[in-house]
Amino acid sequence: MLNITFVLPDKNEITVVANEGDSLMQTAVDNDIEQISGDCGGCCSCATCHCFIDDKWKAKMMAADDMETELLEGAIDNMQENSRLACQIFLNKEHDGLVVHVPESSW
Amino acid sequence: MSCIIIGASHAGVQAAANLRRQGYAGKVILISADTVLPYQRPPLSKAFLQNVLPEQKLWLRPETFYQQKDIDLMLGKRVTNIDREQRTVSLDDMQCLSYDKLILATGASIRRLTVPGSDLSGVHYLRDYQDTMGIRDSLKKAHNVVVIGGGYIGLEVAASLQKLGKNVTLLLKHDRPLSHISNNVVSDYLTQLHTTHGVNIQLNVVVTEIIGVDKVLAVETENGQRYPADMVIAGIGVVPEQQLAEQCGLDVNNGIRVNEYMQTSDHNIYAIGDCSSFYHPVYQKQLRIESVQNATDQAKTASTAICGQFVPYSATAWFWSDQYDDKLQTAGLSEGYDEIVIRQETEKSLAVFYLAQNQLIAVDTINQPKSFMISRKYIHNLPKVNKVILADKNQDLNSAFTEIAGV
Ligand SMILES: Cc1cc2nc3c(=O)[nH]c(=O)nc-3n(C[C@H](O)[C@H](O)[C@H](O)COP(=O)(O)OP(=O)(O)OC[C@H]3O[C@@H](n4cnc5c(N)ncnc54)[C@H](O)[C@@H]3O)c2cc1C
Ligand code: FES
Numbered sequence: 001m002l003n004i005t006f007v008l009p010d011k012n013e014i015t016v017v018a019n020e021g022d023s024l025m026q027t028a029v030d031n032d033i034e035q036i037s038g039d040c041g042g043c044c045s046c047a048t049c050h051c052f053i054d055d056k057w058k059a060k061m062m063a064a065d066d067m068e069t070e071l072l073e074g075a076i077d078n079m080q081e082n083s084r085l086a087c088q089i090f091l092n093k094e095h096d097g098l099v100v101h102v103p104e105s106s107w
Numbered sequence: 108m109s110c111i112i113i114g115a116s117h118a119g120v121q122a123a124a125n126l127r128r129q130g131y132a133g134k135v136i137l138i139s140a141d142t143v144l145p146y147q148r149p150p151l152s153k154a155f156l157q158n159v160l161p162e163q164k165l166w167l168r169p170e171t172f173y174q175q176k177d178i179d180l181m182l183g184k185r186v187t188n189i190d191r192e193q194r195t196v197s198l199d200d201m202q203c204l205s206y207d208k209l210i211l212a213t214g215a216s217i218r219r220l221t222v223p224g225s226d227l228s229g230v231h232y233l234r235d236y237q238d239t240m241g242i243r244d245s246l247k248k249a250h251n252v253v254v255i256g257g258g259y260i261g262l263e264v265a266a267s268l269q270k271l272g273k274n275v276t277l278l279l280k281h282d283r284p285l286s287h288i289s290n291n292v293v294s295d296y297l298t299q300l301h302t303t304h305g306v307n308i309q310l311n312v313v314v315t316e317i318i319g320v321d322k323v324l325a326v327e328t329e330n331g332q333r334y335p336a337d338m339v340i341a342g343i344g345v346v347p348e349q350q351l352a353e354q355c356g357l358d359v360n361n362g363i364r365v366n367e368y369m370q371t372s373d374h375n376i377y378a379i380g381d382c383s384s385f386y387h388p389v390y391q392k393q394l395r396i397e398s399v400q401n402a403t404d405q406a407k408t409a410s411t412a413i414c415g416q417f418v419p420y421s422a423t424a425w426f427w428s429d430q431y432d433d434k435l436q437t438a439g440l441s442e443g444y445d446e447i448v449i450r451q452e453t454e455k456s457l458a459v460f461y462l463a464q465n466q467l468i469a470v471d472t473i474n475q476p477k478s479f480m481i482s483r484k485y486i487h488n489l490p491k492v493n494k495v496i497l498a499d500k501n502q503d504l505n506s507a508f509t510e511i512a513g514v
Contacts, residue, residue, distance in 0.1 A: 001477045030169050033178070034128055039399055042164075043154075044426035044438055047480060048458025067434070067476060074504075 002096040006033050007054075009104045018091050024100065025049040025087035026065035035105045044068055047075035049086040050106070056101035064088065077104065108133030110413060111196055111204060114212035115353070115401050115438060116148065117140035120167045121150045121406035122210050127176045129414040133179045138196075138206060142183040144170055144212040145237050149399060151239040152263040153429050157270055158243060165236075186439045189355040191373055199243060207374055208413050211352060212406070215345035215381040215397060220255070229338045231299030233260055234345070236375030242340065249337035250274055253326045255314055257284040259428050260342030262297060266308050266430040268340075276307040278314060278326065288437075290447050292459050293471045297430070305432055309334075347382045360384060362395040366417035377413070379405035388421050389489060390440055390468070398426045424488045426477075436479035439469030439486045448497045450478060450504070458482075460497050467492045477506055 004027055005015045011014045018027040021091035028036035030051070044067050049097070053061055061084070074080055086100070112119045112124060115137045123137045139145065146165045154160035173180040181198075188197040196204050217223065217232040229249075231242050247250075250273060254265045257279035265277045283294035285303075301308050313329040315341060323331045347362040358364040358372040362384025368376045369385070380402035384395045404422040411418055425438040433455070444461035451457045458478040461469040466489040470477040483510040496507035 026164070030172065032124065032128070032172070037403070039403060040427055041149055041399075043149075043427065045434065045476075047431075070475075070477040071480055074477035075310070075484070100436060 001097070002083065004091070004095070005097075006031075007101045008033075009035065009102060015055070018095075019059060020092055022091055023087050023103045024051070024089040024091060025085070027091065028102075029087055033102060036086055036101045037105065038086075038087060044085060044088060047085060048069050048105070050076055051084060051086045052080060052103065053082045053089075054101060055058075055082060055093075057098055058082065058095050060098075061089065075101055086104060087098055091099040108207050108332070109205065109208065110134070110208040110254060110442075111136045111138065111198070111206040112210040112212055112262070113138050113144040114214055114348075114380070114382075115141065115180065115182070116212065116214055116402070116404035117167070118406045119212035120145045120209070121403045122212060122379060123178045124168070124172075124176065124412045125407055125410035126413065127178065129410060131410070131414055133207065135176075135191070136206075137173070137178055137187055138181045138184050138198070138385050140185040141235060142394065143167075144182070145180075146236055148235075149400075151236065152260055154266060156233075156239050156242065156264065156267045178307075182397070186351060187445055189376075189393040191355050191376070194375070206375075208377070208412075209383060210351065210409055211371070211376065212380050212402075213348040213351065213377040213382045216348050218344045218346055220314070220317070220341050220343065222314055224319060224323070227317055227319045227323045228321060229319065229336070230317060231338060231340045233264060233340060233342060245338050246271065246273070251335045251337050251510060252276070253278060253334050253336040253339045254342065255326070255339065256342035257286065257310075258342055258344065259285070259426075261340075262430055263428060264300070264340050264342060265301060266304070269301075269304050269306050270431065275305075276309065276336075277301060278312050278328065278334070279310050280312050280313055284308075288446075289457050289471055290441070290461070292447070292449060293435075293473065294458070296457070296473055300431065300433060314432035319375060334367075342436055345381070347384070349382055352376075352378065352382075358439055361496050367421075368417050369405055369420060370412070377409040379409050385420065388419065389487065392442075394420075394440070396424055398424060421485060421487070425483055432509070433474055434476065435471065435473055436476060437469065437471045438483040439467070439478060439489075441469035441471070444468055449492050450475070450498055451499055452500045460492070462492070462494075463489075481505055481508075 002018045016031040025038045037048045039048045117217040132283045145167045185199040318325040352363040363378035399452040408420040428435040441461040446462045448460040456474040458472040
């Protein structure tokens with residue numbers, strides 16, 4: 001069991017309990033974080049799961065692969081260094097306490 | 108106050124979740140003939156068929172979600188009748204429930220083979236969870252598999268089974284795969300892809316009989332060819348599930364007719380997803396679309412209207428398909444195009460842009476996710492585009508939309 005905090009566009013924070021091995025997208029969808037809709041079910045096809053990983057957590061993240069990077073570059077106008085697709089981040093023990101910033105949905 | 112939703116799949120579940128998000132205060136009753144928790148359908152022909160996606164990741168929401176959101180999920184129940192005057196629905200277990208608003212999210216049902224031998228054991232279709240479980244079970248004893256149909260389902264099933272090491276024959280009635288929706292360039296790429304992976308693809312063949320004694324043994328085609336088969340999987344399309352609507356006198360015509368707010372001819376009844384036929388204001392046509400995007404976006408339109416905000420539906424259609432390690436993505440609708448432009452980045456990465464009178468109406472991409480995403484951002488109003496930039500892989504695709512000189 002891991003604690004994950006989503007910071008919503010209105011700056012409200014929601015902390016939820018996640019399962020190890022689940023993706024960050026699934027954690028968000030299971031907890032009805034509306035801005036992360038995960039329309040393609042996590043197969044890296046839709047970018048409806050865009051989020052920003054809090055800077056403090058950068059070191060604990062695996063780098064994005066080419067597919068994810070291309071999708072992000074195409075989808076997001078204001079892409080930032082910490083932009084990620086939540087469906088490509090699989091949670092492990094190291095991620096307990098992770099803070100994720102959720103932008104307004106672009107879709 | 109109560110809202111009943113018939114069908115708990117991509118459309119129905121999204122509608123229920125949205126009603127609660129938007130503060131709907133009445134009862135929300137979500138009824139499904141399916142007996143397992145509401146699930147995602149796309150993996151049924153992909154990762155879940157290949158047995159690489161655990162079941163727990165197939166569910167659209169965890170079981171606790173429905174309790175937390177006070178959504179009354181009724182599984183394994185079929186609605187048999189709608190009484191519009193009394194505003195009630197009857198279930199197959201004799202229950203009768205009242206509604207103020209009703210949402211039909213009944214989806215589509217598979218079209219079945221009608222040739223002799225179609226009812227032999229070993230003939231499968233793929234629409235729901237049970238179908239995939241049935242196929243997975245039969246695969247244990249099968250080596251030669253004949254797949255019938257060159258749409259997305261046929262192609263994905265062929266790819267999945269080939270990956271599982273089966274000997275796959277893919278029989279297509281038309282001269283190329285995806286013949287109704289894509290250009291030759293895309294079809295040819297796919298034919299080549301499947302051939303390279305070892306699928307025996309046969310074009311222009313009409314199946315005339317499934318041969319077997321109790322169990323299927325082979326598939327025979329019009330030209331007299333016989334293809335040995337331990338099992339057959341047919342992906343020959345679906346028909347909208349509109350019987351309930353028809354019985355209670357709603358307008359139907361290849362789908363349940365709805366207005367821009369997803370209301371049927373009875374304004375207390377909505378229809379969304381694969382079962383709905385709607386007018387798209389941008390494409391200016393009556394459409395019925397089978398995709399997750401359409402199901403979820405129409406669910407949002409309907410639930411928003413039920414909560415009192417009427418926002419017309421005009422979402423951009425998009426779709427994806429995974430076959431082997433290749434990713435296809437499409438946005439918009441290509442029907443009626445008069446020109447294509449190709450952007451080829453590598454041998455395995457291309458985008459085909461569909462234009463009608465110089466306006467971009469659709470795009471198919473293969474292993475070019477960035478082009479898919481950029482196009483999807485702009486395509487909603489069918490923009491004029493700079494064709495030179497579209498075709499030039501060295502130029503930023505965004506500028507094809509912003510600099511339209513040279514159209
Ligand atoms: C194998 C497969 C792969 C696919 N791959 C993709 C893909 O990669 N990308 C994509 O975008 N789309 C894909 N699709 C299409 C997508 O899954 C559908 O468009 C989507 O499921 C439509 O959702 P829906 O809720 O409208 O209908 P459905 O998913 O068809 O659900 C309708 C539900 O209503 C229930 N129902 C019907 N009548 C009654 C009744 N009288 N009483 C009670 N319940 C009833 C049914 O049991 C069913 O559960 C795929 C579909 C399949 C089958
Ligand atoms: S859920 Fe579709 S890309 Fe992440």
